[in-house]
Amino acid sequence: MSFSNEVRDEAARIIPEKACCQRAELAALIAMRAETTLNEDGSCNLQLESENAVSARKVYRLLKEVCGLQASASVVERKRFKQKRFYLSQVTLQKADLERLQELGLIDQDGNVVKYLDTKITSRNCCKRAYLRGIFMCKGFVNRPEANYHLEMVFNDIRMAKDIKKLTGKLDIESGISERKNNLIVYIKDSEKIVDYLRLIGTSNALLEFENVRIIKSMRNQVNRQVNCETANLGKTIDASVRQVELIEALIAKLGVNKIPVQLRELALLRIDHPDSTLKELGTLMDPPLTKSGVAYRMRKLEIFAEENL
Numbered sequence: 001m002s003f004s005n006e007v008r009d010e011a012a013r014i015i016p017e018k019a020c021c022q023r024a025e026l027a028a029l030i031a032m033r034a035e036t037t038l039n040e041d042g043s044c045n046l047q048l049e050s051e052n053a054v055s056a057r058k059v060y061r062l063l064k065e066v067c068g069l070q071a072s073a074s075v076v077e078r079k080r081f082k083q084k085r086f087y088l089s090q091v092t093l094q095k096a097d098l099e100r101l102q103e104l105g106l107i108d109q110d111g112n113v114v115k116y117l118d119t120k121i122t123s124r125n126c127c128k129r130a131y132l133r134g135i136f137m138c139k140g141f142v143n144r145p146e147a148n149y150h151l152e153m154v155f156n157d158i159r160m161a162k163d164i165k166k167l168t169g170k171l172d173i174e175s176g177i178s179e180r181k182n183n184l185i186v187y188i189k190d191s192e193k194i195v196d197y198l199r200l201i202g203t204s205n206a207l208l209e210f211e212n213v214r215i216i217k218s219m220r221n222q223v224n225r226q227v228n229c230e231t232a233n234l235g236k237t238i239d240a241s242v243r244q245v246e247l248i249e250a251l252i253a254k255l256g257v258n259k260i261p262v263q264l265r266e267l268a269l270l271r272i273d274h275p276d277s278t279l280k281e282l283g284t285l286m287d288p289p290l291t292k293s294g295v296a297y298r299m300r301k302l303e304i305f306a307e308e309n310l
Ligand SMILES: [Zn+2]
Pocket: 018, 019, 020, 021, 022, 024, 124, 125, 126, 127, 128, 130
């Protein structure tokens, strides 16, 4: 199972406790996946597609809890994208039912499904989270944390995309919008924000899996950074040493070793013999030993002497 499917499956198993959140999540599922058809007698058929049985069960539960409706469910075989099988929840809405769903803000005055985000339904934070969970169940994708960090929700209209971007923003999750093949993608790239997202929609197993991998990855990066840093320092030491050895050898060739001031001579010869050593290591080889800063001071004097005499 893909990580997206794992998250969607986990999200589908969560039934919000509070009535306000149940309505919000149902509103998201209806906005994304439902259609209505009006009948001549004034009643109306509500149909809602789910991609699997777990989601279909959730739809059934929510329609019952929120609207007092008993939907029938059927499996539909149809080739659409890669998926062949859909679960269809259907219920006939009598006039009173229709009015109730209109009151709840799930169906508009013309009897059509409300396809946009009604901010009255998501005014509370708990309801924003529930709405987002419903959206993810229908339109969400997230990479496994081992891959690059990426979570997205795919919409086919700009209004919904913008509204969802706004909604996540209010939950302190920054997202971006991009276009791909006539779809609008609301995406999150920041790993911490993806963690926040998974936490907010309540998918705690997915969250744990994500966090574990993220911690291992970040530790590995830290070790790599340290190694890079040590390599860089080593590089610097060697660069400086190569330059020093060249200067000293040129100096000896021109003046002879005895013309190098006696307090610099020992260091000059040590450097030639130990081109890979750090200044600190050279210090320990001196007699008497010298601190790193002492060696650095003498090395500067030696370089100045060389520049003056070459
Ligand atoms: Zn709520």
